[in-house]
Amino acid sequence: MxxxxxxxxxxxxxxxxxxxxxxxxxxxxxxxxxxxxxxxxxxxxxxxxxxxxxxxxxxxxxxxxxxxxxxxxxxxxxxxxxxxxxxxxxxxxxxxxxxxxxxxxxxxxxxxxxxxxxxxxxxxxxxxxxxxxxxxxxxxxxxxxxxxxxxxxxxxxxxxxxxxxxxxxxxxxxxxxxxxxxxxxxxxxxxxxxxxxxxxxxxxxxxxxxxxxxxxxxxxxxxxxxxxxxRSDPSTYTVRFHEGYAPLLESAAARGPVPSWLQSMVLYEMQWLLPVQMDPRRYAADLDSAQRFETLAGLKKCLMHVDDDHLLNYDASALPLESRLLILALTDRPLWPGAFATMPHGWREDVDIITYSTRSEPDFRTDAPSRRLVVWAPDVFGQRVLFATRLRADRRVRKVDGHNIVWPRPGESLSQTQDRHRRRLAGFQGTFLPAQEGEVYVRRTRPWARATGPIRREARRRGLWSKDAMIGRILRPGRTILVEHPADDSERSAELVTALQRVSRVAHADAQSGPHVPGALRFGSFTHRVVRARARMLISSRTTGRPSLRARLRGVRVLVTSGNLDTIDALSIRRFTPDFVITPEEVDLPFLAGIGLAAVDVAIVKERQAASVASALARRASSYTRVSSEGGSHLGA
Known part of the structure; x- marks a missing residue:
């Protein structure tokens, strides 16, 4: 020995x-x-x-x-x-x-x-x-x-x-x-x-x-x-905070300011609890309403010990702005100001603006014509203290309630735009691109930095310069409609392609290996990514899979659902961020409203036949149809 x-x-x-x-x-x-x-x-x-x-x-x-x-x-x-x-x-x-x-x-x-x-x-x-x-x-x-x-x-x-x-x-x-x-x-x-x-x-x-x-x-x-x-154990959401973190935080607060490292630990825990509730793969579906209420009460007991400045400046992980606003609302603190524009896709001349409030019926003043489409509470343990509102406004809009609108940069998702705004509020200097939605990572490191120098540096993220984004920015827009479908739905998709041929040039992609429609693109291939980035319209009957359906897309995102949606389906649709949804059931409207989709952007098509879907798309786009310089009509801007 x-x-x-x-x-x-x-x-x-x-x-x-x-x-x-x-x-x-x-x-x-x-x-x-x-x-x-x-x-x-x-x-x-x-x-x-x-x-x-x-x-x-x-x-x-x-x-x-x-x-x-x-x-x-x-x-x-x-x-x-x-x-x-x-x-x-x-x-x-x-x-x-x-x-x-x-x-x-x-x-x-x-x-x-x-x-x-x-x-x-x-x-x-x-x-x-x-x-x-x-x-x-x-x-x-x-x-x-x-x-x-x-x-x-x-x-x-x-x-x-x-x-x-x-x-x-x-x-x-x-x-x-x-x-x-x-x-x-x-x-x-x-x-x-x-x-x-x-x-x-x-x-x-x-x-x-x-x-x-x-x-x-x-x-x-x-x-x-x-x-x-x-994730399936209720104690993870209840005992963990009521009997775990809360007594330790209360003990630390009794002796003076809660250490900043402990505040950051609590916020790091929130990274795995608050935003993931909007992810269907991690949703806490096993909790009943009483357990969800108890979870929120336990989180409030802990989060009240995180001060405003620390919440604003925390940067150990990519805690989304929406989660930080929920923390403020849970702990009865005023929200930071902010209204976030989403770039209109393809066929619309107006712009959508997302803003937040602690009121279920908020009123917002804009400096251009606008209307409120839908108000919803982000589905986080059934909370009803933070509400999001979707406004549809004229492109000339620049202010909401006296505050400048935050406009997205090319290739940014909504969550990236929001986090960039949070960094501006915190006074962060230098070029920085926030993490993509669903990511935990905030920044890349410089491996040559030693203990005497900074251990982290802001770095451009691949999100903005991804293959999809670069193709979309460099290549001129196309006129193709891209239809994406699971392999077992290829026959119906082929019918849809045929029905749409009268409107525009159509490509289609199999979502996985299996039977192929003649001439179909392989889902995720380089050619498929090029077509997607340039497409006037993306029509999809699926909401998961690689490459991400939140890819940088200039055209309109259309989702064709099979109906009978539940909460998990709705959260999956939220990740797709569609501009227009076609569903066969009116009972799906509340689920879609719960993720911020307005009734005006949903079409009820009882028969999910290709001709019916194509007809609904044509009706939706008729008032936005433009005549090209060659004299032909097509969908899209």
């Missing part, structure tokens, strides 16, 4: 039914060579598979510093606490057995701890292993913290630590603090443990960021981890 280090390390590994991943994890331990920790403590939390046997065999194969503790199943938090009670090292790490360690992980960590023994914790570089990909990728939203190389800094503002698996904690101070991992939770138990420990220090924490020690966090393809299951 190797001589015990002056900065000894105990590794605690909770284990439950991870036999499929243990070989990779144990191999990554073996790859550490002579730098294995002084204690390797496996806590088998009542596994029902071969996990215990695999670990026992590894322990007995020449690893005297390792031990296996068996317990009944009590959860990962209880298993970690059991291991911490048994650890004897100066430093403790709580590794997850479905993750992997890069070679040299412990060597780099030991070297850093020897040079900086007085840090309050040492965070290692958290990379991602996205199955089935076998490579570690530097794609974590908070990766900017390691852009300056190995360094020590005080935690503040956007620099904070939430993960426990990739962090080394000094054992004695943690035990003195009384911090324990919370049982009964499947999300944020790591963050709550970190907060409880750091608040016990009574001062600004000093954190080490060890860029050279790389930790691979596995995103399971089977989606069987606790992190993957947490």
């Amino acid at each position: 190797a001589t015990r280090s002056a900065h000894s390390i105990s590794v605690i590994i909770p284990v439950f039914d991870v036999a499929a991943y243990l070989p990779d994890f144990l191999s990554s331990l073996e790859a550490q060579g002579d730098h294995l920790p002084d204690d390797v403590i496996f806590v088998d939390d009542g596994s029902t598979d071969e996990s215990g046997a695999l670990i026992q065999a590894w322990v007995e194969s020449g690893h005297p510093q390792a031990q296996l503790i068996r317990t009944t199943n009590m959860g990962v938090s209880a298993a970690r606490s059991t291991g911490m009670d048994s650890g004897s090292g100066d430093w403790a790490l709580f590794l997850d057995p479905d993750d992997v360690l890069a070679p040299g992980y412990f060597a780099a960590l030991r070297e850093f701890l020897a040079a900086h023994p007085d840090v309050d914790l040492a965070a290692t570089n958290l990379l991602r292993l996205q199955e089935p990909d076998r490579h570690l990728r530097d794609t974590h939203p908070l990766r900017f913290r390691f852009a300056g190389g190995n360094r020590v800094t005080e935690l503040s503002d956007d620099v904070f630590v939430m993960n426990a698996a990739s962090v080394a904690f000094p054992m004695a101070p943690v035990r003195e603090s009384g911090a324990r991992f919370r049982t009964g939770l499947h999300a944020s138990e790591d963050a709550l443990f970190v907060v409880e420990y750091l608040l016990s220090l009574g001062r600004a924490p000093r954190a080490g960021f060890v860029s050279d020690a790389r930790y691979g966090y596995r995103k399971r393809e089977a989606r069987t981890s606790a992190v993957d299951r947490y």
